[in-house]
Amino acid sequence: MSRYFTDEHEWVEVEGDTATVGITDYAQEQLGDIVFVEVPEVGTELEQGDDAAVVESVKAASDVYAAVSGEVIEVNEALEDEPGLVNSSAEEDGWFFRLTLSDKEELEELMDEKAYKAFVDGL
Amino acid sequence: MSETAENLKQLPLGGWHRGLGARMVPFAGYEMPVQYEGVMAEHIWTRSEAGLFDVSHMGQLQLTGEGAAGALEKITPGNLSALAPGKIRYTLLLAPDGGILDDLMITNTGHHLYLVVNGATKHEDIAYMQAQLPDSLSLNHLEDAALLALQGPKAGAALAQLVPDAAKLYFMEAGPFEWNGIPLGISRSGYTGEDGFEISIPAAHAVTLANALTDLEEVRPIGLGARDSLRLEAGLPLYGHDMNPDILPVEANLSFALSKARREEGDFAGAEQVLAQYPDKAAKLRVGLFVDGRQPIREGAAVVDDSGATIGTVTSGGFSPTLQRPIAMAYVPMELSRTGTAITVEQRGKKIACTVADMPFVPHHYHRKPKP
Numbered sequence: 001m002s003r004y005f006t007d008e009h010e011w012v013e014v015e016g017d018t019a020t021v022g023i024t025d026y027a028q029e030q031l032g033d034i035v036f037v038e039v040p041e042v043g044t045e046l047e048q049g050d051d052a053a054v055v056e057s058v059k060a061a062s063d064v065y066a067a068v069s070g071e072v073i074e075v076n077e078a079l080e081d082e083p084g085l086v087n088s089s090a091e092e093d094g095w096f097f098r099l100t101l102s103d104k105e106e107l108e109e110l111m112d113e114k115a116y117k118a119f120v121d122g123l
Numbered sequence: 124m125s126e127t128a129e130n131l132k133q134l135p136l137g138g139w140h141r142g143l144g145a146r147m148v149p150f151a152g153y154e155m156p157v158q159y160e161g162v163m164a165e166h167i168w169t170r171s172e173a174g175l176f177d178v179s180h181m182g183q184l185q186l187t188g189e190g191a192a193g194a195l196e197k198i199t200p201g202n203l204s205a206l207a208p209g210k211i212r213y214t215l216l217l218a219p220d221g222g223i224l225d226d227l228m229i230t231n232t233g234h235h236l237y238l239v240v241n242g243a244t245k246h247e248d249i250a251y252m253q254a255q256l257p258d259s260l261s262l263n264h265l266e267d268a269a270l271l272a273l274q275g276p277k278a279g280a281a282l283a284q285l286v287p288d289a290a291k292l293y294f295m296e297a298g299p300f301e302w303n304g305i306p307l308g309i310s311r312s313g314y315t316g317e318d319g320f321e322i323s324i325p326a327a328h329a330v331t332l333a334n335a336l337t338d339l340e341e342v343r344p345i346g347l348g349a350r351d352s353l354r355l356e357a358g359l360p361l362y363g364h365d366m367n368p369d370i371l372p373v374e375a376n377l378s379f380a381l382s383k384a385r386r387e388e389g390d391f392a393g394a395e396q397v398l399a400q401y402p403d404k405a406a407k408l409r410v411g412l413f414v415d416g417r418q419p420i421r422e423g424a425a426v427v428d429d430s431g432a433t434i435g436t437v438t439s440g441g442f443s444p445t446l447q448r449p450i451a452m453a454y455v456p457m458e459l460s461r462t463g464t465a466i467t468v469e470q471r472g473k474k475i476a477c478t479v480a481d482m483p484f485v486p487h488h489y490h491r492k493p494k495p
Binding site for chain 2: 032033035036038051054056057058059060061080083
């Protein structure tokens with residue numbers, strides 16, 4: 001099991017062919033109080049870079065792009081009633097959706113935890 | 124001009140905000156605090172305690188000279204000639220075609236008129252006023268003054284600890300005061316729907332006053348994020364979003380700013396176009412919307428009819444921390460403007476059900492003078 005990060009502040013946890021996607025703690029901190037998360041429908045085929053989800057804070061809406069391509073197989077239903085999970089547990093309970101990876105080579109473009117931390121420290 | 128870090132101007136309290144850990148953003152050409160601890164917490168604090176806002180980006184102007192009120196009436200629909208010393212009026216700066224160039228507060232200080240205009244429009248406002256007003260009047264931009272707003276149910280009790288006499292003002296009254304030898308112009312007014320004050324102070328003393336106020340247990344600094352969500356709940360329009368030069372006062376639902384005497388005289392800029400819509404002949408109207416579900420709708424989303432055709436626009440939208448639900452302001456066709464009417468908004472291809480709601484969404488709590 002390994003975790004990847006993007007420069008759009010998403011995390012991708014890979015286990016076999018399945019990836020779980022969310023936004024990082026840094027991202028939730030920047031967005032502030034999250035009041036709604038629009039997740040993709042199960043069955044959606046996402047291409048890397050597609051609009052995958054929308055995070056709404058009190059003030060603004062932010063797009064979440066698909067970090068990797070694949071078919072959405074599960075979404076985090078808990079976010080519907082408790083969007084604040086993204087604030088309180090961005091990198092665990094506040095996950096957005098799971099997909100079946102269609103191109104594992106895309107993972108090679110992503111950062112590992114150490115590289116992402118260095119990226120954030122440089123912002 | 125893009126608002127890059129290089130060309131952003133600094134306000135007198137810029138360093139003070141950063142010292143408190145504020146997140147700074149570009150706004151109206153300045154670097155300003157959008158939040159400290161978080162929009163939600165700051166919003167709720169202001170509704171229950173007292174919040175201190177730095178609004179020094181706004182334009183503070185002095186109009187001096189004989190006949191200033193009458194001259195200003197040519198470009199605003201407010202009854203300024205009847206404005207008694209110590210009183211404040213909300214009015215609109217109108218273009219020759221009646222379009223709204225800005226909304227502003229005008230105080231009769233007894234010596235001159237003191238105007239507070241929006242930060243993003245202040246330079247255009249000054250140029251327009253200079254062109255429209257007679258040369259016998261002098262318009263002075265108070266660039267060395269900061270402006271602080273203290274807002275919330277405990278604002279009166281908080282300010283009374285520093286300037287006891289200021290707490291005797293009623294809503295829409297103003298006066299000159301002094302605190303530790305520092306001259307203050309204090310108005311009982313604001314942009315949150317709560318009781319509160321706006322305090323004009325020489326820039327050199329702004330940090331001292333901000334510290335003295337936030338040293339009080341009931342006062343916390345509040346950023347622009349909560350300022351926006353508070354004014355949205357209060358049903359107060361934001362210039363450049365809910366009003367612009369293509370919008371006339373009646374359709375903006377600001378008919379209260381057209382005083383009776385001025386309507387009868389009909390001699391202000393754009394009076395013909397403005398009064399043609401009065402009182403209920405506008406084709407569209409700014410209304411409040413309750414949004415079904417939890418997802419906010421945002422500025423720019425389209426109001427659509429059953430066939431999907433665009434019939435209006437959302438001009439402000441967000442999540443109401445007080446009501447814990449999304450709310451918005453939108454322009455809708457007059458025939459759909461009645462409270463309770465079902466409205467459909469389309470956002471990112473998704474249709475969202477809304478209902479026309481009375482504004483304010485959250486009741487105002489102004490400190491009004493008791494009726495005799």
